[in-house]
């Protein structure tokens with residue numbers, strides 16, 4: 001399976017989210033095979049988008065959450081609140097949260113543990129900066145972030161974990177990583193996950209690529225076995241772009257069925 005996750009970031013309000021959710025689901029219509037879809041609107045639109053998504057096969061994701069269940073944490077949202085809203089997935093440790101809101105590896109780890117506790121699928125974002133890439137530290141950075149995020153995680157047979165490899169320099173820049181770089185880093189991440197979760201069944205974790213994915217380049221990533229899906233920012237709020245990405249995934253899945 002291939003999964004496409006739409007991260008709308010803070011780009012759409014409630015009304016726009018409803019319209020975009022309808023348009024996004026239409027991209028699945030009439031297809032023999034479809035990728036799995038997860039829509040991550042802003043918090044304020046979750047309950048309205050849920051009403052639309054509930055009638056489809058798509059999942060509903062949040063873009064962040066806090067790790068406590070309740071209490072005096074002004075402005076925060078708990079895992080239980082997300083579950084109550086019908087949320088199935090949650091993006092954790094996105095580079096924008098790390099860079100702009102001071103999220104640390106330790107905070108991401110607490111969130112991952114609580115997400116799993118609450119039966120939410122964590123989408124753990126990791127990736128190196130341009131400087132780190134230049135200094136050939138990609139694997140080290142990715143390993144450190146991943147190991148920190150997974151500290152103390154005991155994977156139950158019903159748990160699923162997603163890791164999104166999002167190189168910082170590729171996010172919103174229009175310059176995606178090359179397919180060969182993505183394959184290399186994804187292989188490394190799969191290897192690490194296999195070591196950490198020796199007993200895991202195939203399909204319990206998946207590795208997605210994010211960073212300037214669009215209708216043009218999506219096929220190139222999605223056709224690779226190491227790439228279980230894509231996490232899409234900018235192109236997920238442009239319906240024609242998003243349709244092209246869904247189309248690319250469908251073509252890949254169809255080709256795999258016939259081969």
Ligand code: 13P
Nearest residue numbers: 007171172211212233234
């Ligand atoms: P862009 O697709 O806009 O580069 O954003 C990627 C991203 O941050 C998804 O989480």
